[in-house]
Amino acid sequence: MTNLSGRSAIVTGGFSGMGFAIATALARAGANVAVGSYVAAPGTGRTDAAYYPGAEEIERVRSALAAHGTRVYAAHLDVRDSDLSNRFVAEAEAAIGPADILVNAAGTTAEQPVCGHSDELWDKIVDTNLTGAFRATRAVLPGMIGRGWGRIVNIGSTAASVGWKDNPAYCASKAGLLGLTRCVALEGAPHGVTCVMISPTWVETELMRRNVAQVVEREGKGRTPEQAIAEIARGNPQQRMLQPEEIAGLAVFLCSEAARGITMENIQVTGGALW
Secondary structure, three states: OOOOOEEEEEEOOOOOHHHHHHHHHHHHOOEEEEEEOOOOOOOOOOOOOOOOOOOOHHHHHHHHHHHOOOOEEEEEEEOHHHHHHHHHHHHHHHHHHHEEEEEEEEOOOOOOOOOOOOOOHHHHHHHHHHHHHHHHHHHHHHHEEEOOOOEEEEOOHHHOOOOOOOHHHHHHHHHHHHHHHHHHHHHHHHHHHEEEEEEEEEEHHHHHHHHHHHHHHHOOOOOOOOHHHHHHHOOOOOOEEOOOOHHHHHHHHHOOOOHHHOOOOOOEEEOOOOO
């Protein structure tokens, strides 16, 4: 088992889905963990394509992670807000120690064709998936370089390499995240800092389920979301949906000393699928 005792990790988008699975695995490996997620206003917890938890989730997440015996910090984080991102990192490092590890897992999506695609939706997706990762990285990278050790893991998607109808903003944001990953890897390489992107196919998360439900509703073909998810699973060569814990296991390894030579890579976890 990977031992990350004494390390401190920041995970964006860490209240649910892959982010929470990764934060849990890091804590289980002994790392102190700070998690941030967008917290919705009261009564509006599920009003977007992504699942935005309510403020009551902060204590639940904090308690779940603290059960592993490490220091934990959990708070609201909107990665689209530069000042808030900087403040979150500063408060997180004050609570758990300087960041040795950053996992950029915050993300959102919504389907809309290029024709008629709104600027507002485009900006929201790109700012969350790409620029948000840039902001968090910019905040922690100087410290990692100064201390001579760091691990940055970006949660991408097969969408970085394969286009998909009605997903221009999502595909563009993940392709951009891959470019950012490579640049950060080169900047950090002389200083013991690695940067890698994990690009999964469909992973069974709340975000995924909500996105499928929206597509089914828009299509109006009489399918249920459960039927649509089953079809996606059958379309995978392994005949199944990936689970968040699979991504978490890989992320923890990439944060270890054993993975010091793995950088600038786009590691696809697909079960053999292209998308």
